[in-house]
Amino acid sequence: MTSGLRERKKLATRLALHQAALQLVAEHGLDGVSVDDIAARADVSPRTFFNYFPTKDDAVVGIDASAVGQAAERFAARPASESPVEALRAVHALQAAEMADEPETLWPLRLRVIDEHPVLLARLHAVFASAERALAEAIAARTGTTVGPDVYPTLLAAVSGAALRCGLHAWLASDFTASLPALVDEAWDVLAAGLPAPRR
C-alpha cells in the first residue's frame, strides 16, 4: 500500500524537517530560526524545504492535510443509531488516545512550542478549522440539515473543535500527567449538560 522506497523516504524527510523545526524553535524561539537552519539540520537544501511545507510555520506545527479529513470520515462511519454528540465523543476518544500514544513525545513538544507563539496557535487553529468544515458537512448529512442556513452543523463542528483544543490545553497545563482522553471526555460532559456553572 504505502510501500516503495520513494514514499518512505519522503515521509522520513518530512518528519525530519518537522522535528528539526520543532527542536530548533524550542531552543531559539520562532524568530531565532531561519528556514536555512531547519533545512541544514534535516540535511536537505533550503529549496527542498518548500517542497514539503509551504511555510516555516507549517513545518513547526507539522500536521499533514491528510489527517484533516480523518475526523469527518470517522464520524460518518459511526452507526446511525448514535446521536451526533455520542458519535463525536466516540471519535474524539479514539483521536485523543492516538495523540497521547504517538511515538516520541511529539505532541507534548508541539504543544509547548505552539503555546509560546501565538502565530503558531493561529496556524493550528487553521488546521482545526479546515477539519471542522469537513465535519460540518458530515453532521449536516447525518441530521438532514444544511451547512449554509442552519446553525446546527457549523455550531456542533466548531464546538467539537473547542472541546478537543480545550482538552489539549488542560493536558499541557497538567504537564502531560493527566489523561488526554479523560480531559476531552470531561469537556463533553459539560457540553452535554448545557454548560452549567460548576458547583464549588
Place this chain on the structure above:
Amino acid sequence: MTSGLRERKKLATRLALHQAALQLVAEHGLDGVSVDDIAARADVSPRTFFNYFPTKDDAVVGIDASAVGQAAERFAARPASESPVEALRAVHALQAAEMADEPETLWPLRLRVIDEHPVLLARLHAVFASAERALAEAIAARTGTTVGPDVYPTLLAAVSGAALRCGLHAWLASDFTASLPALVDEAWDVLAAGLPAPRR
C-alpha cells in the same frame, strides 16, 4: 477624551488603510495586492503602512487589539446574579447588535473577503482566541475555578467564540438578510440545551 487633531487623524488613516486593503483584496485577491498598492490608495508611504498594521493580513482583517479585551470586561461587569451562560448571552447580544449596525457595510465586506482566504480566517480566529483567553480569566474569576487545571473556563470561553463565529457564518450565508443577534441567540439556545440533534 479622544479629541485632538492628532488622534483623529491617526484613526482616519488607520481606517483608510483598512478600507483600501479590503477593497483592493476584494477586487484582486490577496496575492494580487501588495502593501505598496494599499499604501498608495490610502495616500501614505509604504513605510507608514507598518506604523499602523504589523502585517498586510492584519490590515485586511482590520480589528484593533483594543476591542479584544472588551468582551471580557463586559462579562465581568454583568450582575453576579446571572449564570455564566446568561451573562455571556447578554454580552453577545450587545456585541452582535453593534456589529450589525456598524457604519458602512464594513462587516459584510470583511466577512466576504475573509471567507475567500483561509489565511485571513486564521488571522480572525487569532483575534478571537486572544479575546477568549481574557474571557477565560474572567469566567474563572466568576466561578471560582482556575484556568490551568479546570476545563470549565477555557471551554466556555472557546464555546462562546464558536457561537459568535457560527452566527457570523450563518449571517454571511444569508447574504446579510438575517438578523445577526437572532442567529447568535439561536446558537446559544442549542448550546444551553446540550446540543440535541435537531428535530426534522
Place this chain on the structure above:
DNA sequence: CGCAACATTGCACGGACTGCACCTTTCGCG
C-alpha cells in the same frame, strides 16, 4: 514664537517564498 513630542518618510537590509532550469534517483517494463 520656539521647543519638544510625535508622525511620516526614505533607505538599506535580511528573511520568506516562488518559478525555472538542470541534475540525480527511483520506478516500471521489456
Place this chain on the structure above:
DNA sequence: CGCGAAAGGTGCAGTCCGTGCAATGTTGCG
C-alpha cells in the same frame, strides 16, 4: 539487466514582506 520516463532534489534569480535607523516634517503647548 538495462533503459527510458517520471519524480524528487538543488541552485539561481527575483519579488515581496517586515524592521531598524536616521532624517524630515507636523502638531501641541508653554
